[in-house]
Ligand SMILES: [Zn+2]
């Protein structure tokens with residue numbers, strides 16, 4: 001089969017790879033139909049992530065089930081499914097507690113499309129992908145949801161959901177601040193869209209990019225171009241900036257006893273935190289990798305209900321054959337590759 005491979009900074013090649021096999025009665029083979037870019041893909045392709053080439057790319061997709069193992073009963077070939085980027089078993093203690101990103105049934109940080117075990121699992125820009133623990137891993141697409149619209153449910157949409165979903169369930173209607181801008185910036189935009197979908201009283205989105213501010217306004221947020229020292233305060237804040245100034249703004253703008261969640265990845269120098277202010281106000285700060293499988297049904301249901309319109313964040317849809325050229329072309333916020 002053909003597999004799109006990241007071979008050098010700004011360079012992608014279609015390479016031949018052996019067809020994956022089921023390998024287990026619990027597995028399924030799927031054919032990706034709509035693959036979305038993760039914000040991390042832009043950093044990988046530019047060569048500024050810690051992940052060195054070559055490796056197969058792509059870790060967000062909606063796929064069609066092609067073949068199932070004998071013990072997979074809830075899925076049939078032809079079914080469209082959302083595929084989590086992290087591999088998880090569904091049976092270990094972390095999985096049972098919804099902490100599927102830290103599954104102990106597979107090597108740590110087992111993911112498609114990047115990471116220490118990428119050669120074993122492959123990437124989604126491939127003709128076929130093997131999904132172990134298929135009945136647990138694969139989430140059937142709800143009726144009426146377009147594959148391209150929710151291709152990012154595998155990772156970025158779910159990553160955004162965990163920044164506002166649990167906090168708004170705890171504090172219904174609370175106003176939300178999102179500081180966006182990390183990489184291509186889709187996670188912050190999804191966070192804004194999800195806060196609107198989950199009936200936040202107001203959603204303020206901060207980003208220097210005019211294009212992303214327009215997308216945030218399209219999903220119902222009010223926007224600000226500058227990064228002041230503080231705003232609000234807001235009971236719920238989100239740092240999707242991956243910039244020390246953006247993180248500081250989110251933390252200083254968090255109301256007493258509020259919660260600030262950061263999806264930003266700080267690869268280089270570690271930003272300093274306003275710890276005294278956080279202490280005095282009693283702020284909860286959350287960071288860490290998303291547990292994607294646990295969050296995916298939430299975002300898919302919001303899309304199916306018409307409350308969330310993730311297609312508004314998609315900046316380009318491109319045919320499968322043009323994937324390599326489209327991915328190295330700068331400027332996408334959310335690129336979806338479809339066949
Ligand atoms: Zn990702």
Ligand SMILES: [Zn+2]
Pocket residue numbers: 088089090091092093094095102103104105106
């Ligand atoms: Zn597990």
